[in-house]
Amino acid sequence: MRIKKEDQVLITKGRDRGKQGVVQQVDIKKERVLVDGVNIVKRHMKAQGMRAAEIIEKEAYVPVSNVALMCPHCLKPARVSKNTLGDGSKGRLCKKCQEVIE
Numbered sequence: 791m792r793i794k795k796e797d798q799v800l801i802t803k804g805r806d807r808g809k810q811g812v813v814q815q816v817d818i819k820k821e822r823v824l825v826d827g828v829n830i831v832k833r834h835m836k837a838q839g840m841r842a843a844e845i846i847e848k849e850a851y852v853p854v855s856n857v858a859l860m861c862p863h864c865l866k867p868a869r870v871s872k873n874t875l876g877d878g879s880k881g882r883l884c885k886k887c888q889e890v891i892e
Protein backbone atom coordinates (compact mmCIF):
# COMPACT_ATOMS: atom_id res chain seq x y z
CA MET A 791 0.00 0.00 0.00
CA ARG A 792 1.51 3.31 -1.00
CA ILE A 793 -0.87 5.39 1.14
CA LYS A 794 -0.77 5.43 4.92
CA LYS A 795 -2.97 6.79 7.65
CA GLU A 796 -2.54 10.54 8.19
CA ASP A 797 -1.12 11.11 4.74
CA GLN A 798 -2.26 14.23 2.93
CA VAL A 799 -3.80 13.15 -0.36
CA LEU A 800 -5.26 14.75 -3.46
CA ILE A 801 -8.34 13.27 -5.09
CA THR A 802 -7.62 12.75 -8.77
CA LYS A 803 -10.80 11.11 -10.00
CA GLY A 804 -14.52 11.20 -9.42
CA ARG A 805 -16.92 13.68 -7.90
CA ASP A 806 -14.43 15.17 -5.43
CA ARG A 807 -11.59 15.55 -7.90
CA GLY A 808 -9.20 18.31 -6.83
CA LYS A 809 -10.08 18.10 -3.14
CA GLN A 810 -7.45 17.42 -0.55
CA GLY A 811 -7.70 15.76 2.79
CA VAL A 812 -6.03 13.66 5.41
CA VAL A 813 -6.36 9.89 5.33
CA GLN A 814 -8.38 8.68 8.33
CA GLN A 815 -8.53 4.97 7.63
CA VAL A 816 -6.84 2.58 5.25
CA ASP A 817 -8.56 -0.58 4.08
CA ILE A 818 -5.64 -2.65 2.88
CA LYS A 819 -7.68 -5.63 1.70
CA LYS A 820 -9.94 -3.62 -0.56
CA GLU A 821 -7.31 -1.01 -1.40
CA ARG A 822 -9.40 1.97 -0.41
CA VAL A 823 -9.04 4.87 1.96
CA LEU A 824 -11.25 7.12 4.05
CA VAL A 825 -10.30 10.76 3.56
CA ASP A 826 -11.40 13.56 5.88
CA GLY A 827 -14.08 15.69 4.19
CA VAL A 828 -14.02 13.75 0.91
CA ASN A 829 -16.74 11.63 -0.69
CA ILE A 830 -19.39 12.63 1.81
CA VAL A 831 -22.52 10.55 1.62
CA LYS A 832 -25.81 11.12 3.34
CA ARG A 833 -27.16 8.26 5.36
CA HIS A 834 -30.74 8.12 6.39
CA MET A 835 -31.04 6.70 9.86
CA LYS A 836 -34.42 5.28 10.70
CA ALA A 837 -36.11 6.24 13.91
CA GLN A 838 -35.28 3.73 16.58
CA GLY A 839 -36.85 3.65 20.00
CA MET A 840 -36.57 7.12 21.47
CA ARG A 841 -34.26 8.37 18.75
CA ALA A 842 -35.81 10.39 15.92
CA ALA A 843 -35.04 9.68 12.29
CA GLU A 844 -32.16 11.73 11.02
CA ILE A 845 -29.80 12.18 8.12
CA ILE A 846 -26.15 11.93 8.95
CA GLU A 847 -23.29 12.87 6.68
CA LYS A 848 -20.34 10.58 6.64
CA GLU A 849 -17.25 10.00 4.57
CA ALA A 850 -17.25 6.95 2.30
CA TYR A 851 -14.23 5.01 1.14
CA VAL A 852 -12.38 6.10 -2.00
CA PRO A 853 -10.37 3.63 -4.11
CA VAL A 854 -6.64 4.14 -3.70
CA SER A 855 -6.37 4.50 -7.48
CA ASN A 856 -8.39 7.72 -7.16
CA VAL A 857 -5.99 9.46 -4.81
CA ALA A 858 -2.48 10.83 -5.10
CA LEU A 859 -0.13 11.25 -2.18
CA MET A 860 0.79 14.88 -1.53
CA CYS A 861 4.43 15.45 -0.77
CA PRO A 862 4.67 17.52 2.45
CA HIS A 863 7.95 19.03 1.23
CA CYS A 864 7.19 20.29 -2.27
CA LEU A 865 3.40 20.37 -1.69
CA LYS A 866 2.69 18.65 -4.97
CA PRO A 867 1.17 15.29 -5.82
CA ALA A 868 4.24 13.12 -5.48
CA ARG A 869 5.46 10.19 -7.45
CA VAL A 870 6.86 8.03 -4.75
CA SER A 871 9.57 5.46 -4.92
CA LYS A 872 10.27 3.01 -2.16
CA ASN A 873 13.85 3.32 -1.17
CA THR A 874 16.15 1.98 1.42
CA LEU A 875 17.20 4.97 3.45
CA GLY A 876 20.60 5.81 4.82
CA ASP A 877 19.95 4.08 8.13
CA GLY A 878 18.83 0.89 6.41
CA SER A 879 15.11 1.37 6.97
CA LYS A 880 12.67 1.44 4.09
CA GLY A 881 10.94 4.68 3.28
CA ARG A 882 9.05 6.57 0.66
CA LEU A 883 10.95 9.06 -1.40
CA CYS A 884 9.38 11.88 -3.42
CA LYS A 885 10.75 11.67 -6.93
CA LYS A 886 10.29 15.40 -7.40
CA CYS A 887 12.21 16.84 -4.48
CA GLN A 888 14.01 13.68 -3.33
CA GLU A 889 12.77 14.20 0.22
CA VAL A 890 11.65 11.36 2.44
CA ILE A 891 7.92 11.23 3.12
CA GLU A 892 7.13 9.96 6.59
Ligand SMILES: [Zn+2]
Pocket residue numbers: 861862863864865866868884885886887888889
Ligand atom coordinates in the same frame (compact mmCIF):
# COMPACT_ATOMS: atom_id res chain seq x y z
ZN1 LIG B 1 8.38 16.39 -2.88
